[in-house]
Amino acid sequence: MTNIICAIIALLGFQLAIAQGPEIKVDMVASNWNVSEETRFEKFDNRETLVLNGGRITVKDQKFANGTIEVEVYANTIRSFAGITFRKQNNDMEEVYMRMHKSNQVDAVQYTPIFNNESNWQLYREKQARVSFKKTGWNSLRIEVNNQSAEVFVNDKKVMTIDKLRTEHNTGEIGLFALFPNRFSNFRFTPKEAVESTKKDSIAPVDPAIITxxxxxxxxxxxxxxxxxxxxxxxxxxxxxxxxxxxxxxxxxxxxxxxxxxxxxxxxxxxxxxxxxxxxxxxxxxxxxxxxxxxxxxxxxxxxxxxxxxxxxxxxxxxxxxxxxxxxxxxxxxxxxxxxxxxxxxxxxxxxxxxxx
Structure with a gap:
């Protein structure tokens, strides 16, 4: 009986190893990133940081399908946007960002698909959340992606569920987004195998009057x-x-x-x-x-x-x-x-x- 139990434990451990890969930490050094003129790398607060003055930057030679992406952003009360892009293919991608100056407002965090290099947040009013950011120190942003859905966490608290990722990409590049200067640190991601949801999609019946x-x-x-x-x-x-x-x-x-x-x-x-x-x-x-x-x-x-x-x-x-x-x-x-x-x-x-x- 003991041998059987040990075999089961070993099998479960093997399956877990397949389902979830090791965490991959991307150091904030230029050799890891497809850098632009708007990027600089600095030692700050006893850690390596990346300062992005605007635009998007991707990690070199990495693709992301499913799993967890995390980054820390230094507190900023001046108007600015700081976030994560993922499943990027050419000029289409998924994007989640914190509006650092909008702490405790209904649109402090937003999700938008990027189509042909254009943001579309006006079209997805329901994909935003009221969040209170730290006024000093670091705010963490984490996205857990599973197939065509995702969950968003700020400082380890779940703030948003995205029931359907709009680009419909299955994989792509990952990186960071900023509008106006923001300081990032501790970027990492953990690949995981997607898990099929046992819950059926709750899609409301389409109004037959809608032009489709x-x-x-x-x-x-x-x-x-x-x-x-x-x-x-x-x-x-x-x-x-x-x-x-x-x-x-x-x-x-x-x-x-x-x-x-x-x-x-x-x-x-x-x-x-x-x-x-x-x-x-x-x-x-x-x-x-x-x-x-x-x-x-x-x-x-x-x-x-x-x-x-x-x-x-x-x-x-x-x-x-x-x-x-x-x-x-x-x-x-x-x-x-x-x-x-x-x-x-x-x-x-x-x-x-x-x-x-």
Whole structure:
């Protein structure tokens, strides 16, 4: 019996060794990182540190799929963002960051996918958390990744669950992100095998009124005087699908001509089109939202112009989107009706969501 118990213990230990690899510590020295001009390495507080003045930096020769990523960030009350990027492939990646100046506010920690080098936090209002940061010393950020979900911890307290990672990547590079200067230390990660969840995904039924497919054009620099409905009919369109909620993250499909520079970007636009078939002349309710700005056409006529830009309605205005924010009564004609939406964006999330009731 003793031999059997020992064999079981040995087997469990072997399986655990397979399931979880050793922790990999990435020292804060230039030889470990794909450095940029915005990076410097300094001895500080009796430890090696990396100071990132802005942008993103990745670890050399390392890929990450599942497991734990951890870093410590020195306390900072001046406006700044500091976080972790993972599963990076080209200019798409997952990103979680602490807004160090937003301690104890509802958006102190945020998650966003990065598509084509563009942040999309405005589109994922539910993926943020109220967190109190330490005012002195080091704040730890830890992300535990399992398949297409993740959990976020700040100073060892769980602050957020991400039920679905939006890039849908299975692996990629890992690294750090900063907007304005931040000091990082003690970066490490522990690879683990993914564990299949025994809990079924609790995805709410999709409202049948939601528009789940759009035809969209390529991106162009926005110039108001060049927007003419007649030109929309000559454009080439591709068919794209929304997320289950109806959200269309445009940067996932379209690369902007000016990207990656936040509010320093120039404005770009695409045209998103859908058709509505009606058996009779009738009126239907069109509920929608967008980021940043929009012009809505029905059968060639402008029905709506709106501005939902970050800070457009005050210093604290975030520009988040919600499908029930804007409502239009569309006078549909018998037969085929064409809706065209000119969606204009500078930064922080290029999106459209709509339903026709």
């Amino acid at each position: 497919k759009w035809e969209i054009t390529k991106s162009k620099p926005y110039k108001a005087e060049e927007i003419h409905y007649e030109n929309f009919l000559e454009e080439e369109y591709i068919t794209v699908e929304t997320e289950a909620t109806g959200l269309l993250p445009i940067s996932k499909y379209i690369k902007k001509s000016s990207s990656g520079n936040f509010e320093q970007n120039e404005e770009d636009y695409i045209v998103a089109s859908t058709t509505v078939h009606s058996d009779n002349d009738e009126t239907k309710l069109f509920s929608f939202d967008y980021s940043d700005r929009i012009i809505v056409y029905l059968n060639g006529k402008v029905l709506f112009k709106g501005n939902n830009t970050f800070r457009a309605k005050g210093i604290q205005y975030m520009g988040h989107i919600d499908i029930n924010t804007n409502k239009l009564y569309l006078p549909l004609e018998k037969g085929v009706n064409n809706i065209h939406c000119v969606v204009i964006d500078k930064a922080n999330g290029w999106g459209l969501i709509a339903k026709l009731e």
